[in-house]
Amino acid sequence: MHNALHPFKALIKQHCGLLLEGIAEDRLHKALQTAARVENKRLEDLLPMLQQNEELIKDLVSQLTVNETYFFRENAQLELLTQHLLPRWLRLKGHHPPVNILSAGCSSGEEPYSLVIALEEAWGEQAADLFQVAGGDLDRQILRKAREGLYSPFSFRGVPEPLRLRYFESAGPHFQLKPPLRHRVTFHELNLLAAHCPAERQEYDVILFRNVSIYFDTDTRLKIQRKLAEMLKPDGFLIVGSSETLANDLGVFTLVEEQGHYYFVKGQALLPPSYTAPRPLGITSGTARKRAATKPPRATRARSAAPPPSPPPQGEKKAAPAPTPSARTDDIVQRLLNQESHLASQQLDQLLAAGHHVREARLLKAWLLGNRKQFADALALVEAQLRVEPWWLDALVLQGLLHKWQSQFDEAEKAFKKAVYIRPDCWPAHYYLAQVCHHGHKSALASRAYKAAQRCLQGQEGAPTGLEVLPLNLNRSDVVFLIEHQLARLAHTPTPGVQERE
Template sequence: MSEDLGSFKQLIKEHCGLQLEGLAEDRLRKALLAAATTAGVKHLKDFLNLLRKDDDLVKELITHLTVNETYFFRENGQIELLVEQLLPRLFRLYGQKRPLRILSAGCSSGEEPYSLVIALQETWGQASSRLFQVEGGDLDRRILQKAQRGIYSPFSFRGVPESLRKAYFQPEGSHFQLNPAIRSRVSFHELNLLAPEFPAHLKDYDVIFFRNVSIYFDMETRQTILQKLYSLLRPEGIVVVGSSETLANDLGVFKLVEEKGYYYFVKGEALLPPDSVKLSRQTRVKPIQASIPAESKKPPQVVPRSQPASSEQAANPAPKLEEIRQLIIQQETDLASRQLDLLLSKNTKQQEALLLKAWILGNKREFVKAEALVEEYLQAEPWSADANFLKGLLFKWQNKWKEAISAFRKVVYIQPDSWPAHFYLAEACRYDQQKDSAFRAYKSVQRLLSSASEVATGLKLLPLEVPRSDLLFLTEHQLLRLRQGLTTSHQGRE
């Protein structure tokens, strides 16, 4: 069964918008072979004809293609903004005659809508069950069943204080199950955002969370989906996307606003914050990624997910570092972590693996372990831009702004043109109220990214994919705000 995958990719894209390129092709091929075998079909061409006739079979295939990487209270600052600012604004507009409706579109295994319910419960208490109606929708039927069971591994709690986990979850073997009272507060629906029509009850939402979903769609598909989300909202409504997806969804369907350092989209005028700044991009720059070795252009051959990481792996050659890096980019962090352990056990001189392991640990908020690995690497390579940059990120993620500033400044010293280092230095200075220093660092970012030529990141290893156009936009926005603040401050001292 070696037929071309193009027809399958087109069928799936037309059905639900998923883009299956690069490493995703390998996942598609494995899913097709398994599904065709189950259906008793020997040739993919025959299976393609079967898929075209059976919509349920397509839906079942898609359950093996989606990436369901999420956790509780992901990007919690957005949830805090919702609870503290946006929902009170909606109550002032509509009153409390009806519950406010919130949809988590692309809810995966349920961590996001359950996080919303817990946040509402923490703020409004028992009244929250009357004041709010929370729903979750996803394309993947199987993952919705998991969401309804509400049983999660410890990995899902990397953004949750232990006290909160103990208050709302009960141990279930090595996992934890959400309390029935909270589970009952979320209604789950099968939801294809490209469906020609939605069920009648899926409408009149006040807030839609559409986070970390649009990364799987091209611009045309995103435009179509945003228009559908627009139709699902009431005349005055809000859409929240992942912070890294903000500008990719600024396609003219909604108004993009910034409030307290966070970005979201608004339908209508009444929900605009009092001091909102109109945001628009006048310059669009071609996004670039962190420089990676040329060999990364080849599709990596990785150990299949189903293969145990045991003595069978030990008999095989150690995986290549770039293959592992690509796994991390594809959010296959568990497999990447196992392969890093295998690589380090086979080759103690492969010190770069320490940084990738630290990257994974840092994203899991295991900061002590991550910092130890970074320091071990820096003992051998004290002038590594990647190691010092990761050190700065670990401090930033813990709100240790002065330590982060020191680390990012060292990266700038090592790689003067590293625009990600200048940007995060500016961010850390801004949060530490060092406004003059933040202004200068943002100006450096603006200078570097306004260049007609593509400027290298100065980083060789870390799986940091920062859209150049997004950073330039955010930089110019912060420069405007800082310039206004500095002018007022300087006038006050005169």
């Protein structure tokens, strides 16, 4: 069946750039079956219809996009934008015309609405005059939901309760953004690979394109970068997801590091006064930088694929077997990597209820809870598992991350040190250990840990992690780049007078 999907996958990639592999192929198959029933056609008859009918292909794409998001996701980037980048724009340009901001790939609207709330918090009543915010997405169905501004409690896992109460009204079991703020965002269809873009959608000062490029290959990302450059005014900001930095450094924009975060700039006027090109030590030429950036983001999982099942004897027809628990665990991890956490949560609950793969299911459940900031419940699950398996690498790394996310750097340091003790080639553990030591102002320890991670990664395209199931979406090229940059900064950090604690 998957061979029969190839022409459909090629058509969708040509239309909007989406890569449909793995479980995304299953979504495509189900969507095509639904379309075939609606049109009363055979599957093979759908292809020419899709090729000739743009409305039909748009409806199909609406069933294929991943719309897992929540309010104030990667909030540190929004804080950088509201506290540093936008004030710089206003100082340079003045208050007129207003700053025009686009959330590209806005999904169900949480990102542009988060931005509107953040602007209201920073500028009060002036925000309505100073800023114009738009959201654009491929998915026409999800845009209808975005315009409603109606959300379940699941969308608020990154929102402090006082903030939700201030800006949202109860609507049964849901919450709806209050009309004055809801009406500040305009939504429209946006296909960044479309041949033409209306003129009114090419005049942006800031574009957020976060956690979207992971669904595109390098050639498609380059085309999209050029389109975004056309849509930005001569001086503008482009902000991508924090894990997508190097994969989007393709020579179209200038990469800038500020306040520990990365973003891109078009033009020179908006560069910070202290700007220096963040060129890594080991990748000095532009050609080498681009070569490192050509690998799409991928997870750092060490699990090998299971062999394909043997075909049934010739002439014998069998129903497709139910997926095994281990296959379901792999599927759950892939859903988490694809940010489909709601479906992953449902599958985890099914596994736990059935008593299958309990250790893995508990760990993945703790990962989900941690990402929802339910840290006490997440730590309880991890620590219960560590009482049974005190040397399980995945659990130790997750324990360290849960403490790190709460800025409990001493506790995080202990967990990561234990992890690298039992698995010295676990480069994510070395990398996270370096980060928490850096945050804890232990420069010498941070430098040693960064160098250890660097040694593990050096010259190895598939450097092992030792991790079984933890869904770390760390891009190797990004990590190499960040390590070299941080080592360069640490080299110029004065050694503290007091000896650092090991």
